[in-house]
Amino acid sequence: MSLLSFILWFYFTTNWLLMHLNIARFQFLADALHGTGGFRPQVSRITGTPALSGVSYLIQYPREGDEKFARRNEVAWYANDLGAACSRFAGYLAKRPPMRVTANPLLATFIDDCNWRGDALDVFWSAFTVEAKARGSMLLLVDMPSDPNAGRSVPYLLAIAPEDVAHLSVNEQGLVDFCEIYTDDGVIRGWDTERWWVRKGEQRLDEGEHGLGACPVLAFTESEFPNEGEFAQIADLSRRLFNLHSELDEILRAQTFSLLTYQIPVEQAGLLDIATVAAQIGTHNMLVHSGNTPAFIAPPDGPATIYLSRIAAMEEKIRRIGHMVEAPDKAESGIALTIRFQQLNSSLSHWAARMSDLESRVWDLVTRWLGLSFESVAVSWNDDYALTDISAELDILTAMQMTGFSDATLSAKRQSIVALALSGLPEDELSALLAAEGDVMHERTPI
Known part of the structure; x- marks a missing residue:
């Protein structure tokens, strides 16, 4: 038995906690954040008839045919409220960035370019916050280039989405001690407290020891990993709103246009060619009549009005969950705004405390990679945003x-x-x- 096979067998057969992530749920949250997947349904016309060629978060009616459902998906549109809420939340955090003090040039280099892509640490944290706030959980890899000729002498950060995890194990302290992730090139990368490896199936393509004494993968969550965050409700409401907008469009398409009616006297019923008249009457024709005046009939606006009120109520719920303190439609009382600011301030302070703990663990791994003392850098996050x-x-x-x-x-x-x-x-x-x-x-x- 190979070493990698033994490691996998050991983790799956012992009583250690092997995390079971709800991949489908985290993928849904990611789709809601980026407007991808079922929120951007793909419709093909290979045979001339529209057909749904992928997943869709629209719900098909029981009596709705596949072709009609595909047409509805073709014109569906998604309002990305989750992305806006997460970006706004990250923007509030960015207004008061943490303070960092270090005299070590290697650590200063890491602060200026923490992900090997030229992004400063605060820029990376803002992007990380957007992804983590939407899902409520994220993973973070603190890795070191394995090639000494790679041109980088300090570690780098890589954000890992929960939906990309193949296997994950945590110890009694809640720290990750085994992690494998899927990559875009079709291989699986893995780490534990002693080693790293790259495999494709059971074949090991590369492996080695990192010597950190800890797994370089860190787990982040708003409470206990893995867990959904408070903004996950926005994704569920957005899916319902996505369907409400599509259903409203269907109602408007079917019932908006009025019908012209003309009462035919009984004695003329057999003399009038209905097909010819229906084909000729239009917006550029003149209708000559005698007797009763033609009229238009329109379907009632009740269904559309109900949908509009439901949409407005759903959008208001999304604004409140997303801590949107602006009042776009009506002026709020000072007390109401104060309460909403307090909720936002509390959420920001809680998030900053969690991020402070995460950054502390990041610096622990960074200094281990470089063989430096943990006291080589001092970091202080704000604990009160007082918006x-x-x-x-x-x-x-x-x-x-x-x-x-x-x-x-x-x-x-x-x-x-x-x-x-x-x-x-x-x-x-x-x-x-x-x-x-x-x-x-x-x-x-x-x-």
Whole structure:
């Protein structure tokens, strides 16, 4: 028995925890994030008749034929609310990036290019957050180029989606100690606490020891791996919304156009050629009539109205789950906006704490790869994002000025607004602005 075969046999036959990932579920979340798969159905016309050639998240009616269902898929469109929510969430995090301090040039190089593609670590974390927030779980590989002539002397990061995992095992501490993933070139890459390998079926193409004493694959989740996140509900609602839009289009296509009616007297019923009249009457013809006036009849708008109300309610649920604090359709009360900001701030703080733990484990592996001390770098993530409505804060400041608050109180309020509005500035520039704002208030003379 080969070493790799023994490892696989050992993992599958012992009582160690071998994770069973719901690949189909994570693939669905990935499709909802990127608008791919069943949210972008493919329709072929090889024989001239439309036919669905792939998967679709549209639900076929019991009495709907395959050709009609294919036509409905051909014009279906998907509004990517999950991608927008995840990007917006990552954008809030990026406004207050973590602080990193290191004097080691190798670690500084890793910070400037952490994925071997020229992306700085903060840029990589933003993209990683989008993918992880949609799924609720992600994996991260901290690897080192095996070829010393590769032109890179520091480790690099590779994000691994859960749907790409072939086998995964975690220990009692919840840390990954065995992982195999599928790759685009048809092989399987694997790692454990001592070795790495590349195989195709049972044939080992390459292998070696990494000597880290820990598996270089890290698991990330909002709670306990593997787990769906709070935004997974948006994917489910988006699938229903995807169907609602398609069903509404079908209703409008079938019932929007009014029908022209003309009452024929009984004595003329046998003298009128209905087929000829129906073919000739149109928007560029004149209809000459005698007796009763022709009229148009239209189907009731009840079904379409019901669908529009359902769509509006579904979109509102998606906005609330995605912590969208803007009010696009109507003005919200200050209390309602405050509550929604608090929910967003809480979610951001929780995510930042999890990311801080992940980055700490990343630096542990990076320093192991380089043979450095873990204390070679210091990282600090924000624990309070304190997002708020700047317009509301300015209204409060105006009310305080009109009420006659002291200069010291007004100065503190103005400084807090400056800190909220310009939080993305470098620390030295922000401190100078805050000090200047305080000086301006003290230089004013009482009226």
